Amino acid sequence: MRKIVIAGNWKMFKTQAESLEFLQGFMPSLEQTPEAREVVLCAPFTALSLISKNLHGSLVQLGAQNVHWEEQGAYTGEIAAPMLTEIGVRYVIVGHSERRQFFGETDETVNKRLKAAQAHGLTPILCVGETKQQRDAGETEALIAMQLEKDLVGVDQHNLVIAYEPVWAIGTGDTCEASEANRVIGLIRTQLSFPDVPIQYGGSVKPNNIDEIMAQAEIDGALVGGASLEPSSFARIVNYQ
């Protein structure tokens, strides 16, 4: 059976004080969460250590939003895998469209980050997905196939989560139809050598659409941006029906 992974991606939001406030509101709601559901908080680097100390053995796993492929070195502004694992980080988002769009992330650097993460025991959440322009041009399937082909060279698919995030649905409220997300995720699965890789949907996941999204046969979780910032909203999502 495939694992269910619901991850919150806080992006560049929340100070340490705001992170603690979130935990106070959010943690009690986990009493209703089935143990088989993996809940991940991908917080900014500055909040990770503090969150780690305040998880108190809960089932919540800690995630980062980027990782460099070298163990150390002169790479100003980057973060190394041992720095993350030392403070209890288990997951790391790699290749988010915001990294690809604003910070020059390429499939080649994505591939290096994935392999480095795995080499240090981190589980990468690889993001793939098409822009509006690519979708309108009928290029969705080919684009995703190419991303997967390049990103996954030499990557161990037994320690991997994939997030299908149509770029046009991110932060726009313009959610991809659940059935369409299910179709694309099904196609992604056909390209994998290990079919049980959990594949999430991401892009305007909200309390009012999570039930329909998670009812789809191919969808194994969600990567949640805006709606993961507020405790009751993220609680509703992780406790989907």
Ligand SMILES: O=C[C@H](O)COP(=O)(O)O
């Ligand atoms: O990583 C999360 C995605 O970019 C989705 O963000 P969103 O839920 O705010 O649309």
